[in-house]
Amino acid sequence: MHKTVQDIINMKRDEKKISVITSYDYTIGSLCDKAGIDILLVGDSAGMVMLGYDTTIPVTMDQMCMFTEAVSRAREKSLLVADLPFMSYQVSIDDAIRNSGRLIKAGADAVKLEGGTTMAETISAIVDVGIPVMGHIGLQPQTTILSQGYKVQGKTKDAALKLIEDAKELEEAGVFSIALEMVSHEVAEIISETIRVPTIGIGSGVGCNGQVLVVQDLLGMYDKIKPKFAKRYLNLSEDIVNAVENYKKDIEIGTFPAKENWFSMDDNELKKLREEIGR
Numbered sequence: 001m002h003k004t005v006q007d008i009i010n011m012k013r014d015e016k017k018i019s020v021i022t023s024y025d026y027t028i029g030s031l032c033d034k035a036g037i038d039i040l041l042v043g044d045s046a047g048m049v050m051l052g053y054d055t056t057i058p059v060t061m062d063q064m065c066m067f068t069e070a071v072s073r074a075r076e077k078s079l080l081v082a083d084l085p086f087m088s089y090q091v092s093i094d095d096a097i098r099n100s101g102r103l104i105k106a107g108a109d110a111v112k113l114e115g116g117t118t119m120a121e122t123i124s125a126i127v128d129v130g131i132p133v134m135g136h137i138g139l140q141p142q143t144t145i146l147s148q149g150y151k152v153q154g155k156t157k158d159a160a161l162k163l164i165e166d167a168k169e170l171e172e173a174g175v176f177s178i179a180l181e182m183v184s185h186e187v188a189e190i191i192s193e194t195i196r197v198p199t200i201g202i203g204s205g206v207g208c209n210g211q212v213l214v215v216q217d218l219l220g221m222y223d224k225i226k227p228k229f230a231k232r233y234l235n236l237s238e239d240i241v242n243a244v245e246n247y248k249k250d251i252e253i254g255t256f257p258a259k260e261n262w263f264s265m266d267d268n269e270l271k272k273l274r275e276e277i278g279r
């Protein structure tokens with residue numbers, strides 16, 4: 001049995017830290033699930049790290065459904081949350097409910113969407129049809145970067161008060177948790193102490209109830225952007241390039257494939273074949 005939204009809420013009550021990691025495919029999803037991560041997030045960051053876009057803006061519902069289906073085939077124990085991509089929930093509440101439903105049918109247990117007070121009504125409507133929602137405030141990659149670029153949020157008193165109000169309204173609207181992206185650590189701590197549902201930080205300090213990282217950042221295999229907040233636990237880019245270079249070299253010098261990598265005919269059959277073709 002996999003984790004439920006209620007299990008995640010209980011973790012805050014029991015003062016247990018929540019671990020979240022992004023996953024977009026079967027292989028990585030199954031390894032992260034096996035490692036015992038609490039939440040697998042099919043983030044729209046897939047647009048950047050899997051599809052090579054510069055931002056998350058071009059990501060479509062069809063793409064998110066495909067990534068979600070792949071991870072859902074892998075997950076056994078973690079909760080599975082999937083992102084609603086840009087413009088899949090902002091135009092109308094009907095759109096938001098319909099597209100949330102598509103992600104649930106693709107295998108997600110809950111959806112995540114970006115936005116503060118302006119999204120409260122939409123969140124409430126999704127929750128009302130029975131679909132759990134994770135909020136996402138602070139830096140909102142789908143829109144903040146259009147006006148401000150990648151900038152830490154909540155550095156002034158007024159910005160901090162707005163974030164605290166956003167968090168309270170999202171809780172009121174029924175979210176089961178809130179992602180806080182690049183929020184100053186003081187504000188992230190205040191929010192985490194103010195609301196009852198767990199906060200999941202990314203670049204928002206240790207005062208959050210849990211942490212999320214993009215799996216490629218953690219494994220050191222996406223070099224286009226190296227965020228200050230991401231800790232690299234491996235340097236896979238280097239290892240992968242080395243491995244592929246060695247493979248190429250082995251092919252060129254004839255050491256791959258070796259006997260253990262190929263298949264043979266039965267000796268008798270081979271003899272008969274040689275007789276027939278005269279070789």
Ligand code: KIV
Nearest residue numbers: 022043044045179202
């Ligand atoms: O898309 C994503 O990966 C996210 C996390 C960074 C929170 O939204």
